[in-house]
Amino acid sequence: MSAWRLCFIPGLVLVTILAISALVSTAGKVESDIGARVDQQLALDGQPWASAGISGRTVTVMGTSPTLLAQRLAVESAERVWGVARVVDGSGIIPLQAPYTWSATREPDRLRISGFVPSEEAKIAVLATASRELPTLAIEDDLVLARGQPVGFLVLTDFALRRVAELAGGSVTLTGNNLSIDGTAADDARFASAARAIAGGAPGGGQFRNVRVLPPLSRSFTWTVTYDGKSVEQTGFVPSVAVRRDISDALAVALPGVPMIDLTQLASGGPDGFSYAAVFAAYQMARLSAGTVTIDGSKLSIEGKAKTVADYEMALAEIEARRSKRAIGVGIGSVDLLPARVDPYVWRADRTPEALVLTGYVPSLQAHDDVMGAATRLFPDVAITDHVRIADGDPKMDWIGALKYALEQLSLLEKGSVALTGRKYDIVGEAISTSAYSNLLEALKKTLPASMELRRQAVSPGAVSPFVFAAARTPEVLTLSGYVPTDEVVQKIIAAARPKFGPDRIELRLLLAGGAPDGFVDAVDTALQAISRLQGGRFDLVDSKLSLSGVAVSEGARNAIEATVRADLPDGFELAPSLMVAVGGEPLSGSECQAALRTESEREKVDFDGATARILPSSYGLLDRIAAIIQRCPVATVEIGAHTDSSGGTRKNQALSVERANAVVNHLVADGVRRERLNPVGYGGSRPIASNSKASGRAQNRRIEFGIVGQ
Known part of the structure; x- marks a missing residue:
């Protein structure tokens, strides 16, 4: 191979590697650029839930969409970005929820929020509002993403959380666009704030379903009305504006024209039946020249001075009537009423098997101790409540001797009362035993000691079982x-x-x-x-x-x-x-039969209901005995002769006598006598046996006779 070829091949490889590296580097920058621009566009278009996945110039929209529309808009936003060749929708959608519910519950140290929110952003907003309104509470988040929320969801949850912040405890619930609130206000200011907000209606297209916001809880719920004879002042707590108004109306009726000062506050924690007890107490002020009524917890206490003796007696009677009804919630506590003038002088002792209550007046501390000593001796195992007061005006009699005698009689009762109003003595109740009842009756028949005069005796004997x-x-x-x-x-x-x-x-x-x-x-x-x-x-x-x-x-x-x-x-x-x-006895002869019939007829007579033929039931026994006699005369025919007095006219009396004879026959037949043996005859007033000029004679003439007329 030539030398130049040997040099060219390595260079070509190097150039190729450099080119590929440049292309890869450029592609990565392009993908990063496209991804950044797509994410930016999604945020600008209000789709922060979505993010872009890039592969070359292909964009995959990812995330969980709150709605189908948001899902489509996110794809469209990605498609508008320059450089994007293709957009793939890889997003999901949160589930549809119906009904759409949301709630927030305030507990002493935490706020629990549960239900559904339409998006993560909405969830963040809800939790942010909760942290802002209740910064000192730990927040438990049990929220789940779901669509189907009402219009104005965040406006409604914001309103609801602000109401929760006004409660010491309670909850708010959103079902669709229906808002319910239930709880107790933290204090008066927040109770007023909640009332104003609720009065303005639910925001964001919502509407109230159930709303119950109670005034702040008072640990010591007391209420007092004080009347000094010139003005009346009301202090303490009342459970609602309506109850406050009812009490004020009652006071206005009881004390017309008297200036009134109302310093009461709204609060929860009052006893059941508070409003009825308070109105009852307010009306009692009409009977007092000065006094105080107080409800402390579940007890109503009354003290003061009555305007007149009648007012004193009426107030005590009404208080005792309420006590005897055992009103639910608020019972009668202490009662300390002084009459304007103690005349008549009064005293009373009430007992049950477990308790003895003494009320009324004695003339001195020594007299008080004597009476209490007698009570302790006679009732050793009974709780004694002493409401006896020292007062002037005792009648000219042995008052203490009378009280001791009354206590001795009370000791013979299982439950009941003894009372003295001046000399007048009342004893009411149930005896502890039959012998005690007899002893009481015998004692009350005699002249009472200490110049006492028996006015009322309503003692019943002790109960026995079985009766x-x-x-x-x-x-x-x-x-x-x-x-x-x-x-x-x-x-x-x-x-x-x-x-x-x-x-x-x-x-x-x-x-x-x-x-x-x-x-x-x-x-x-x-x-x-x-x-x-x-x-x-x-x-x-x-x-x-x-x-x-x-x-x-x-x-x-x-x-x-x-x-x-x-x-x-x-x-x-x-x-x-x-x-x-009955089994029939020995047969009777005709004369014996007649004698037996005459004996029964002379002992008693058949009575009818006035001028009618209806036999009175009291005569059924006599006719039954007559039937038994006739049954022993098996062959005799018996005439039933009916007679009247002269009242009413001859024809009328004749008809009545026939009807009466037939009525007697019908009874005898029902008793088993054969009808053919009986011969009813009406004589009217034709056979008197006494003078009709007198009532006694007429009574004798009205009769039924039984006679043997054939054998």
Whole structure:
């Protein structure tokens, strides 16, 4: 090979290498230049989410687009850059979210933001606002990129975060363009700021859904109204403007024309039922010439001086009525009311099994100690609350002796009260036992000591369980035994039994006791009616369970008795019947049969409901016994003769007597007597047995007679 060729080949290789290096260097600069210019264009066109990937003059748009439109605009921006030969869309798009939600929750030491944001830039903006509005809190970011946000999203989140900054605790929630706010304001200034902002409406096309911003929380929620006779001042806390207005309205009614100073502040933390208790207390000011009412936590306390004795008594009555209702939230605390003039002089003791509360007046400290000593001795295991005050005006009587006597009687009550208003003595409650009840009644029947005068006695016997009452019928005797709640109930039961059992003697073996079920008297009346129709009838009432036994004249009578008892028993009572049907006795001759019928008719009479043919239920037992006698006269025909008095006219009385005779026949047939053996006859007033000029005579003439007319 020639020498020049040997020199040329290495040089050619060197030139080629240098050329390639130059081309590579130039291409890299071109790609960097294009990439920089594309990124710059994307930023200028408002697509900062996108970036350019360069391969020669081919540009690949990369990143996650917030919208389909932004994705297309980013490609168009890259295509407009000089030197770009081709643009490839390599971007993605964030998911669509519906519903689109966002929330911020304030806790004591942190702010938790969760939900969705449309872009990284929006997320940065939201977090920046949160840091600006709540710089002292740690921020927890649980935000996720998603599209579907409402118009004005950042305006709404900015507004929401400013509201969160006004809360001591709470949350804001955005669902679509609906904004909800729930929490407690940090202080009065921020409560007012939140109220003004909310009153202006939601910005950015949003709207409020649920808004509840409570006043700032008060750890010691107290409220006081003080009236000095000239002006009234209200201080402390109230839970809302509406409650403040209600209290002011009540004070204006209670103290018309009196200047009012309102220094209350809005706050959360008040007890349940505050507004009702405060309005109640405000109305009580009408009864005071001066005084103070205070709600401290869950207790309402009242102290002051009543305008008149009537105001004093009414205020105490209303306070006690509220106390007895056990109002939810705010109960009655201390009550320290002084009457304008203590006349009449009053004192009261209320007891429960666990507590004794004394209120009223005594004339001296020594008298106070004497009464407290008696209370401690009589109630050794009971918590005693002393609200007794020393005051002048005690009546001309042994006041302390009267109080000690009242306490002794109170010790016989399980719960109740004793009270003195001057000489007038009231005792109300439930006795601790049956013997205690009897002792109390005996003592109250006597002349009371210390010039006391009994005004009201409402003592009930102690409750027993089970509450048992029984009635048993033997020939000519009805025995009542068990428990009854009062003497008045005993009289009602006797009054109910008397027409059902005619001349039968009623023997009482009863004890007074509490615990009678509701409907007790009606249940006893129903059961008495049943055994009035039963031979050897008996019932036992144990609480609300009624057991019934005895012998009915017939199957029909037994069914009727059971059906009537089930229908007439009060609700809640249960019947357990054990009734049998009578087996006929030895047959009677005609004369024996007539004698037996006459004996029953002379012992009792069939009674009707006024001037009608409806037989009163109290006569069912008599007719059942008549039916039993007729059943023992198997071949006799019995005339049922109905008679009236002279009232009402001859034709009317004749018709009524026929109806009554037929009514008796119908009852006897229902008791099992064959109808063909009965002959109903109406005599009207044609056969009087006494003068119709007197009521007693007319009563004798109104009768049903039973006679044997054939064998």
